[in-house]
Amino acid sequence: MLDLGIEKMALIGVVALIVIGPEKLPRVARTVGTLLGKAQRYVNDVKAEVNRSMELDELRKMKTTVEDAARDVEQNIHSGVSDLEKQFSTPAGETLSALAEPEPVMPVYKHPRKNWRLKQGATPQWYKSRNGVRTKALSGAARVARYRPHKVS
Incomplete structure (x- = not known):
């Protein structure tokens, strides 16, 4: 980048003061400052975009390695299961299902139908009564x- 020291900056300032003039110099300095700020923001945005794309590429590579590892594990499990099935297969064509006991019938889940007529508070009544929480609203009167x-008479 440019190597600007204090001496070079002072020289640029003196030349700008002579060329531009003392009346227009503050306005020109503000304009130059805003342009430099925009340029810095643009450079920072480009850097951030490059970093994001690099991170995205790394994440894609990591995803592929994890997927490959998952496929390998799945294949190993399937091959192990098939080996076990071959090992425990019964002779003379008997199947395991014929020898096994029947599966117990599991009860079917039944959704507890909410009684929409009953108002259910978030805090239980026993908790409110134990801690002295007011359960009924009073009108102003x-x-x-x-x-x-x-009055005492």
Whole structure:
């Protein structure tokens, strides 16, 4: 990149002051500053995009290696199962299903139908009563009447 020291920056400033003039120099400096800022943002965006693409390529490579490993494990399992089936196959054509006991019948799941007429609060009633949580709402008039001091006659 450019090697700008303090002496070179001062020389550029003096030349700019002479060429542009003291009236227009602040406006030109602001414009140059905004352009340099835009250029830096553009360069940073390009760097970020390149980094993202490199990470994406690495992730793709990692995905393929994991998929290959999963396929190898699956093939090993299938070959092991087939070897076990060959080893435990019964002689004289008897099948394992004929020798095995019948499978127990599992109960079918039945969804507990929610009674939509009953309001179910998020906090249980026993918890509210134990901790002194108010369970009923009072209107404003009822609250005033409840806390109004009684007249003593």
